[in-house]
Amino acid sequence: MITIILSILLLLLMGASLRQIFHSLEVEHKIFSSQLFIAVMLLYTIVMTGFGMIYTVLILEGIEVYRTGIPYRRVSWVEEFIRSIYFSGVTLFTVGYGDMLPVGVGKWLAILEAMIGYTLPAALAAKVWQSNKNRD
Incomplete structure (x- = not known):
C-alpha cells in the first residue's frame, strides 16, 4: 500500500x-507551448502505432519481423498488435531493451523507424528555434 x-x-x-x-x-x-508538446506526443503515438500496424500485418502474413527470447507461439491479432506496438516503441525511442530483435525485413523497418525517432527531437528544436526567431 x-x-x-x-x-x-x-x-x-x-x-x-x-x-x-x-x-x-x-x-x-x-518558445514552447502545451499545444506543441501534445502535438509531438500525438506524432510519436501515430508513428509508433503506424509501424506497429506494419509489423503486425507482416507477421500475420507469415513474414518474420522480430524474434523474442522466448519460443514463438501463435497469438490473436490483438495480442500480436500489442506486442508489435511495444517493439515499435522500443525501436522508435531507440531504447533497445534486447528482449526483441529485428530480423529480415524487420531490420530495415527498424532502422527507418529509429531514424525517425532520432530526428524528431532535432526537428522539434529547429521548429521552436525558428518560431522564436520569427517573433524577434
Missing part, C-alpha cells in the same frame, strides 16, 4: 514539474 501511495505522489510531483517547465517556457520565454 505504501508503494502505491509513494508512486502516486511521485507521479504528481513529476506532473507538477512538467507543468512548471511548460508554464515558464510559455509565459517567460514564449
